[in-house]
Structure formats: C-alpha cells, structure tokens
Amino acid sequence: MANKSGLFPLHLYILCLDLNFNRITLTFVSYKVLPIYIIDREMSLLSITNLSKKFPQSKTYALQDINLEIAEGSIQAIVGENGSGKTSLLKVIAGLEHPDKGSIIFSGQTIVNGKVAISAEQREIGVIFDDYALFPQLNLLENVKVALQPKEKHSTQIARDSLALVGLEDSYKLFPHQLSSGQRQRAALARALASRPKILLLDDPFKSLDTRFKNEMIQDLQDIVKSTGITAIIASHHAKDALSLADNLAILHKGTLQQQGPPEEIYRNPANAYVANFFGKRNEIVATSTPDGFYSGFGFMPDPESVKFNEKVKILFRAEDAKIKKDANQPLSGTIHRTLFYGDHQIVKLMDDEGHQVSIKAHPGRNFPLGERMFFTIEKYELEEAF
C-alpha cells in the first residue's frame, strides 16, 4: 500500500538566556520556518482507482474496477494469461486508450478522471511494446535520438549514454536487423530511457527470448531500473519471470484484479484457487473425510480439521510442499511412476493403486527407481470441499 506523504510545519524553539541585570530569564521563542515535505521513499507514484474499460466491439470488460498503488522506484509486474487485460491496462496508463470510468493520479497529478484525460505526450511515461517498434532504416543511435526533443542540444551524447546503460555503447552504428532479439530489446529500452521518463511501461518484454537470454535480461532490467531509480510496470504472462523480477505483483484474470502484493506473499498465500494455480498447477488429492483425518488412495492423513468438512475433500498442495521420506513410518505412500530431471531439482511422480498421481519436488542427486514404493508427507496444504 502506498504510504502517505505529508506537509509538516517545522517549529524551531530557541532557548534565550538573558544575562542582563544579573538575572537569568528563560525565554522560549517559537519560529515557524518554511514548511518541509516529509517524503516516504515508498510513496505512491501512480494511483489507480476504480478503473474500468470496455472496448466498443466487446461484450465483456477488458478491465473492471481496478485499484492499484504503485510505489516510486519499484518494479510492478502485471501478470495474467492471454486476454486478461494486461496490455489494456498499460495502454490506459500510457494514454493510448481511454477508460470508461475511474481515475489515475500520477506523481500527484490527476492524469485520468473518467473520460477526461491529459494526452499521452504530456505524461512522462516511456513505453516499450512487445514489437519494440525500432525503425529498420535507422541505426541504433538514430533510433534512440528519435525519442528526444528536436531542440535537445546534447542529443547525441544522451543517446550514447542511454545505449551505454544497456550495454550497447559499441553497437550504435548497427541497424535493428543486425541485432539479436535480446539486443533489439535493449535498444528499445535505451530509447525509452533516453527521454528520462518517470515511469517505464514494458509489455511482455521477455516474450521472444529464450530461457538463457531471458534470465540475463531479467537481471539486467532489474539492475538498470534500480540504478536509474525509475519506476517500471511490466506486463507478462509468465508467472515465474514476474516472481523473480518484481517488487510487487498484480494478478489479472478476465479484467479483474485477483490479488496484489509482494511476490513471495502471493505465492505463499494465494487469495484464491485461480492465483494458486497461476504459479503452476497444484497437486489435488480427492479424499474422504473421517472424524480424525482424510482417506485417499495414498493412505490416511490425520487432521482434526476434517470434522469441518462434508464427505469429499480436495487436498491441494504444491510439489515443493511435500517431502519424500525414506522411513516407512509415514501414512502416505505411492509407487514411483516417473521422474523428471530439471538440473537443480527433480520432480517425482507417485501413483496410487487407482492411477491417481501426485508430483513431488526432490533433490536432483537422489535415485528413484521406477515402480518402487515411496512414502511422503504433505507439509503445507489447503482443503477444499469436493462436490
């Protein structure tokens, strides 16, 4: 949440010692000096209230009652599947689309109030859409200079500084077709940064990058954003990228905001099933509730909470929230059906006698022979009524 900034009149108290006439008097004089702003570093730079947008040709809302506070200097990720409203939200913030209702306050100024809005050019907002929109006939230096005012005296130096910021200082004479897709993205970033915007909007910046470049780019982007002090809003449909990149996440689904907050908090405490599954499908065991716990094909799991449920219950948990145990003294077990190796971890799929499966994250060095019975515990789970 945004913290408040306030105007505080400062009173200066001066202690006067009057040594005249061999006596001491104490006088307090209060001076009201210039007011000072006490600004919290986490002050909200962008404040979105009750924002809704429906495209004329569409029956459903692209954005519905969005409320979002974005702190200055932070990286805010907007995540959601295709068609969830991410681009529409960026476009409304940039001034490229107009909302039907709601307001946006940017840097203390109302830039959108219902259908009344200041133009895109008047907002100090840089935008990078997923096609990067570099001019093919211009070299990198010229591409970056396009973002600067024609009257700008030091445009060449500013453009070269921006290219240096993204590691392209030696490539300024190259044309977009001579660059890799990661370099094109950096060039687009340099162009957006050249005009020193207060806020930078990036639409799916990692879409066309392979995993290695993507991870590098995520780190670079983080470094650049943090070193320039700029505020960045990044739309992405990759939940995992957003988790590692952002200070704050906002999860959109069908135009509505499902949850917002620090990535780890959302990952650990999802507000609803949609958010929980957005970070990867959770395991689901359908079990029968008894007075002491839950029975399923994987065995009996004691839990006093079972009394609160009707007959059928879903036990929902992530692969990393279960542990495979060596000792057979565990209530839950299954046979090893498959293992998937991911380098730094492996996923072991265990199956019960009826063919139901669960996936459990395990150390990459452990050996799991197919068909062998393994015991496991579930350390963190959610329960849902199954109908």
Ligand SMILES: Nc1ncnc2c1ncn2[C@@H]1O[C@H](COP(=O)(O)OP(=O)(O)OP(=O)(O)O)[C@@H](O)[C@H]1O
């Ligand atoms: N110009 C338009 N005219 C009509 N409907 C539109 C327009 N732009 C977007 N929409 C609709 O608004 C909804 C949200 O679209 P939007 O592009 O914002 O989603 P998104 O999350 O960015 O998707 P993607 O990840 O595929 O880019 C979708 O249902 C889309 O069809």
